[in-house]
Amino acid sequence: MKLENQVCSLELAKQLKELGVKQESLFWWWNDGIYHYTLLDGVEIEDAISAFTVAELGEMLPNDFISGTDSWGHYCCWSESNVIIVDDVFNADTEANARAKMLIYLLENNLLNRGNK
Numbered sequence: 001m002k003l004e005n006q007v008c009s010l011e012l013a014k015q016l017k018e019l020g021v022k023q024e025s026l027f028w029w030w031n032d033g034i035y036h037y038t039l040l041d042g043v044e045i046e047d048a049i050s051a052f053t054v055a056e057l058g059e060m061l062p063n064d065f066i067s068g069t070d071s072w073g074h075y076c077c078w079s080e081s082n083v084i085i086v087d088d089v090f091n092a093d094t095e096a097n098a099r100a101k102m103l104i105y106l107l108e109n110n111l112l113n114r115g116n117k
Contacts, residue, residue: 003027003039007051008100016100017049019107021060025050057099062112065102067095076102 008016010029017023028040028048039051047117058067067076076098077089090105092098106112 004043005094006096007039007053008057008096009094010049010051012097012100012104013049013051015104016052016107019104021050021052021103025052025056027051027053040077042115052096052100054096054099057096057103060103061099062106065099067099069095074098 002052007013007025007027013029025027025038026041028043028045030038030040030045030048031050040048058065061076064079065076066079067074069075073091073093074095075089075091077093088102088105090098092101
């Protein structure tokens, strides 16, 4: 599996940074001067943006979230007693992006305390 499929997209990473998510990640999106973004392994560079992994995003999400893959692709959503709460389902092309979308929604709507770790 490509590394790009295991981290959130640059667009979602930028949104997370703008929402104040601490920029601590194993991987980084960085503009190398030719407007091409690359992943940097464990190197901190000024103006780099954290490319959060599936695991890192999972640590930031509340305890009662679930994620996985179905016929529509990857998803992340709320679960109460193993029942999916349909109003809060976030679909994406990768599990990292689905998790990032959910985290963005929670931060934008001040809902992070809902079952938060």
